Amino acid sequence: MELQTYIEYLKNYDGPEVTFMEVCGSHTAAIAKSGIARVISPKIHLVSGPGCPVCVSPSGYVDRLIALAKEPETTVCTFGDLLRIPGTEYSLNEAKGQGASVEMVYSPMDVIALAKEHPDHTYVFGAVGFETTVPVYTVLLDEMLREHITNIRLLTALKVMPPVIGWLCDNGAHIDGFIAPGHVSVITGSKHFEALSRQYGIPFAVTGFSPKELVLGIYGLLRMWEQKEELRQQGDSLTKNFYPSVVTTEGNTIAQAKVEQYFEPGPAVWRGMGEIADSGLYLRPEYAAYDAGSRGLDEDHKINKACRCDQVLMGKISSYDCPLFGKVCTPLSPQGACMVSSEGSCYQRYLNR
Amino acid sequence: MIITMAHGSGGAATSELIDEIFAKAFDNDVLNEMEDSAVVPGSGRIAVTTDSFVVTPLEYPGGNIGRLAVCGTVNDLLMRGATPKYLTCGYIIQEGTDSELLKRVATAMAETAAEAGVKIVAGDTKVIEGNGGIMINTAGVGFVPDGVDISATKIAPGDVILVSGNLGDHHATILGSRMNITNSIESDNAPLNEMVMALLDNGIDVHCLRDVTRGGLATVLKELSDSSKVTITLEEESLPLNPAVRDFCGLLGLDPLYMGNEGKMIAAVPKDQAEAALALIRKAKYGEAAVLVGEVTEGVDGHGDLLVRTAIGGIRQLDVLQGEGLPRIC
Incomplete structure (x- = not known):
């Protein structure tokens, strides 16, 4: 079928109202940029879930990074987005303005060069991310071990997707289907979502990020939703891969083994949502020397009581329903996590109104 | 020394x-x-x-x-x-x-x-x-020169927006250099005398010129739409991009609409002079990839808007760049 045929189908859909959630920050950004929400039927609602790793890091994590950045002979290195996320009192950027030692890097590997150059200085990498990003930190760890570098620590806020998707389904988020994260699936394989689609009877469509791939993925999701009962009766899977150019069923097994080598699952706090069992990844005890104290950073303070990021992240309300959105909460003065990162749902709604 | x-x-x-x-x-x-x-x-x-x-x-x-x-x-x-x-x-x-x-x-x-x-x-x-x-x-x-009156407030409904060449080259060059990425992308830093003088010397009624620097095309056009209180609608598919820059942006999750140049400009000219103006820019040094990227209509409720019609027919409303794009590109 031609792309236009899929678009027409989505445009003319007149069945029951359906809500599809994407749980990947890059999808949030790609959907906003494609303008697809204004092309498809108003009966198809697209909502953004907790797909931005920076957005879902609790304030306790940011506070810990700031405390480390204020320690003598210590520098915190991290990606740009993390600099802006509010902690209890300050963001890393604001702390930097007050003399905390914070450096923005483009790749974790930049830290290797810094650590070699200044062996008496400690570098703490603020390692956030989902399944996609974790393998990058294993490469950093490999390199640290190979080069016997002992002055780098990781403060991790690493998370995995399936437990939070299960949590959403268990906690009253009304989602009829998930646009499964394309990048995560490259590492984990589409099988990652199979058990969830079986357990909750909800379709999952793995798809890419171009407008074409988005149309295809959303069309696939809608068709699966419409044929849900038949598919189930036939014993067919409700997880489909619409991104076969890069995603396989099994995923990247080498990367998976590396992650398994260094990290183990544990409970993690998601900003605004609380603790979710087995949704975090932590350095295994044998690598504890490289951990800057990542476990138990559970505190999660709202900086503005009226902030409704938690409900936005759960897909229960749209950004527009938040009383702060676009008024006191803007990308330049984010009151909540969803407005911080360029992958945050409120940030994208704000930019692409 | x-x-x-x-x-x-x-x-x-x-x-x-x-x-x-x-x-x-x-x-x-x-x-x-x-x-x-x-x-x-x-x-x-x-x-x-x-x-x-x-x-x-x-x-x-x-x-x-x-x-x-x-x-x-x-x-x-x-x-x-x-x-x-x-x-x-x-x-x-x-x-x-x-x-x-x-x-x-x-x-x-x-x-x-x-x-x-x-x-x-x-x-x-x-x-x-x-x-x-x-x-x-x-x-x-x-x-x-006498009679020349080019300003951010002069863009009018019925104008078209021309861009003198590919977007984001300088920004991608600087970012690539900092990240030690080897590629074929080069900065477009260039003085634009020839194309500007060609427009003025050949009787084009230029309403507005603006170099596309920090903040990129989106920021520049959003600011201009506000100054002139008009709606500017861009066609996503007509935006000129070097394929290497397009891929570079794709890899890093950057939006070329917000990436700076140092040798590109936009020109707002009346629609009936669009072809003549484009030909003049294309003939001038650094202007060979010039294209028409959008049209200007009346502003809504007295304020400016920048819209993009996307490849799948959606409409995206753009604002100026928020926060820092990349520090110190110029």
Whole structure:
């Protein structure tokens, strides 16, 4: 079928109202940029879930990074987005303005060069991310071990997707289907979502990020939703891969083994949502020397009581329903996590109104 | 030679630095007088501008901070329809700078000034503590011909928006250099005299010109739509992009609409002159990839809007760049 045929189908859909959630920050950004929400039927609602790793890091994590950045002979290195996320009192950027030692890097590997150059200085990498990003930190760890570098620590806020998707389904988020994260699936394989689609009877469509791939993925999701009962009766899977150019069923097994080598699952706090069992990844005890104290950073303070990021992240309300959105909460003065990162749902709604 | 604090003392070492590098590179009758200020001829409507350049790295594929410091200021004069005539330059040099690097920067500056038809008539040098960095401030003076009235407030419904070439090249170059990524992308830093003069000399009724620098095309056009209180609608598929820049942005999750250039401009002209204006820009130096990217309609409720019609027929509403795109690209 031609792309236009899929678009027409989505445009003319007149069945029951359906809500599809994407749980990947890059999808949030790609959907906003494609303008697809204004092309498809108003009966198809697209909502953004907790797909931005920076957005879902609790304030306790940011506070810990700031405390480390204020320690003598210590520098915190991290990606740009993390600099802006509010902690209890300050963001890393604001702390930097007050003399905390914070450096923005483009790749974790930049830290290797810094650590070699200044062996008496400690570098703490603020390692956030989902399944996609974790393998990058294993490469950093490999390199640290190979080069016997002992002055780098990781403060991790690493998370995995399936437990939070299960949590959403268990906690009253009304989602009829998930646009499964394309990048995560490259590492984990589409099988990652199979058990969830079986357990909750909800379709999952793995798809890419171009407008074409988005149309295809959303069309696939809608068709699966419409044929849900038949598919189930036939014993067919409700997880489909619409991104076969890069995603396989099994995923990247080498990367998976590396992650398994260094990290183990544990409970993690998601900003605004609380603790979710087995949704975090932590350095295994044998690598504890490289951990800057990542476990138990559970505190999660709202900086503005009226902030409704938690409900936005759960897909229960749209950004527009938040009383702060676009008024006191803007990308330049984010009151909540969803407005911080360029992958945050409120940030994208704000930019692409 | 390595620059030390002594080169900023005002004494013999300073003279050596100026004679050896700047006087040689910028050699002209006004500067050679070495007076406290330059006295130059000129009258009429004068355009004045200033800009500071703090780019890192100092040298990058396609140019260096010296070329950039001329292009930025000359282009700002051109965007008001002025003919650029004179530049001043202030160098703030950190100790530890290699004089060979300084020579390359000054030489590029002199060559670009010659290309843009401007004379560097005054200058200053300071040396500060640091680690081999160079910062340059340039001020520019130009003369606006009678009858030329180009301004951010003049864009009108019925105009079209032309872009003189590919988006994001300079930004991608600087980011690539910092990330040690090897690719074919080069900065587009260039003085735009030829295309601007071609438009003005051939009777195009130019309503607005703006160089597409920091913040990228989206920021520039959103600001202009606000100033002129019009709606600008871009066609996503017509936006000109070097495929290498497109892929680079795709890999890094960057949006070319928010990436800066240093040798591209937009022109707002009446629709019936679009073809003629495009032909003139394409024939001019640095303008071969010029295209029509959008149209201007009445503003809604007295304010400006920037919209993009996407490849799948969606509409995306754009704002100016939020926060920092990438620090220090110019």
